[in-house]
Amino acid sequence: MKPLSVSIYRYSLPFIRPVPVGSRSIATREGLVLCLQHGPFRGYGETAPLPGLHEECLDDAFGELEAVLRHADLQTGSLSALTVSEQLPNNLLPSVRTGIEMALLNLQAAWTGSFIPLPGIPAPADRLPLNALLFGDTPTVLQQAAALYRRGYRTFKLKVQARNADTALQQIRELDRSFGNDVLLRLDSNRSFDRNEAREFLSSLPADRIAYIEEPLSDPSGIPELVRRTAIRCALDETLWQAPHVRHELPDSCLGAYILKPARTGGISATTRLALEASSRGSAAVISSVYESGISIGFYARLASLLSRTPTACGIDTFRQFRQDLPLTPITSESGALDVETVWQRSRTPDESRLKQLSAWTL
Numbered sequence: 444m445k446p447l448s449v450s451i452y453r454y455s456l457p458f459i460r461p462v463p464v465g466s467r468s469i470a471t472r473e474g475l476v477l478c479l480q481h482g483p484f485r486g487y488g489e490t491a492p493l494p495g496l497h498e499e500c501l502d503d504a505f506g507e508l509e510a511v512l513r514h515a516d517l518q519t520g521s522l523s524a525l526t527v528s529e530q531l532p533n534n535l536l537p538s539v540r541t542g543i544e545m546a547l548l549n550l551q552a553a554w555t556g557s558f559i560p561l562p563g564i565p566a567p568a569d570r571l572p573l574n575a576l577l578f579g580d581t582p583t584v585l586q587q588a589a590a591l592y593r594r595g596y597r598t599f600k601l602k603v604q605a606r607n608a609d610t611a612l613q614q615i616r617e618l619d620r621s622f623g624n625d626v627l628l629r630l631d632s633n634r635s636f637d638r639n640e641a642r643e644f645l646s647s648l649p650a651d652r653i654a655y656i657e658e659p660l661s662d663p664s665g666i667p668e669l670v671r672r673t674a675i676r677c678a679l680d681e682t683l684w685q686a687p688h689v690r691h692e693l694p695d696s697c698l699g700a701y702i703l704k705p706a707r708t709g710g711i712s713a714t715t716r717l718a719l720e721a722s723s724r725g726s727a728a729v730i731s732s733v734y735e736s737g738i739s740i741g742f743y744a745r746l747a748s749l750l751s752r753t754p755t756a757c758g759i760d761t762f763r764q765f766r767q768d769l770p771l772t773p774i775t776s777e778s779g780a781l782d783v784e785t786v787w788q789r790s791r792t793p794d795e796s797r798l799k800q801l802s803a804w805t806l
């Protein structure tokens with residue numbers, strides 16, 4: 444089956460409070476939504492490069508999206524999460540590839556009535572636990588953590604920056620005192636420490652309370668030594684797309700997880716392949732977002748549910764940072780988890796009044 448028409452929209456969604464991205468913070472999320480249509484069947488996808496994380500800007504992404512969609516001969520109907528990439532040109536911008544692959548798989552699901560992107564998965568998970576993101580000053584972090592704990596969250600992800608290592612240490616000690624063994628703590632330093640700083644920081648933590656730290660080092664080749672000295676495992680995020688070969692040089696025993704952001708790792712097929720690789724190495728595959736709208740969150744929940752029958756907490760709790768989201772019925776979590784079918788269905792019906800059409804044509 445071929446999509447018969449394409450529309451591209453733009454959105455702008457304010458956050459409840461600015462979110463940290465690298466050394467800056469972002470108050471409003473801007474992105475693109477594309478809709479592939481065949482008669483009554485629609486498949487939405489999202490292309491939303493994040494300033495500070497992506498090399499492409501929104502205009503670059505829009506230009507490439509238009510160029511590719513006007514010339515590609517797209518087919519859907521019997522695609523899997525692993526094969527959806529095959530009909531697209533190589534070297535697409537990662538945010539563009541993600542949007543098109545998402546739209547093709549969603550259109551296929553609308554047409555066939557079911558979502559079958561991976562063959563051979565007997566019983567996908569129906570509930571997806573989430574890691575709640577903690578950031579800000581210590582009172583804010585503790586107050587957020589307490590509120591989220593009451594709502595059922597049991598995995599927290601705390602941003603730690605080398606320049607604020609003392610604050611981070613204080614926050615971790617307070618969290619440990621409040622919740623102890625009841626919660627799992629994940630840390631993310633976004634490559635901010637050098638080797639000595641990381642060793643000093645991690646050595647002062649209660650190692651058995653830390654599930655892993657994402658990207659502790661500016662140079663990931665120091666990870667094996669760091670893990671040997673601190674007994675805290677590391678997770679790969681930026682390394683997976685900035686220096687993809689490095690992951691093969693790191694022993695499995697050092698790795699706590701692959702953090703997989705499809706819009707950065709290069710689409711749904713690429714993410715699926717990395718998730719399968721993580722599993723084969725005995726590591727968790729943590730599907731995560733770059734603060735995309737609920738259109739992506741529902742889709743990622745569906746994807747994550749297929750990758751494991753007992754998924755680890757995912758990094759897609761970011762939807763809670765939006766004042767207002769795109770789905771007509773907002774996405775919500777229950778007891779710190781998403782009901783996969785519910786959120787995926789919601790993600791497929793955006794409120795069109797929040798979308799501004801940029802272009803539309805028939806194929």
Ligand SMILES: O=C(O)CCC(=O)c1ccccc1C(=O)O
Pocket residue numbers: 464493496574575576600631633657680702731732733734757758759760761
């Ligand atoms: O993983 C999560 O829980 C939320 C997503 C997240 O932290 C993030 C969001 C945008 C850009 C970078 C990152 C990051 O993991 O470093």
Ligand SMILES: [Mg+2]
Pocket residue numbers: 631633657658680681702
């Ligand atoms: Mg990270």
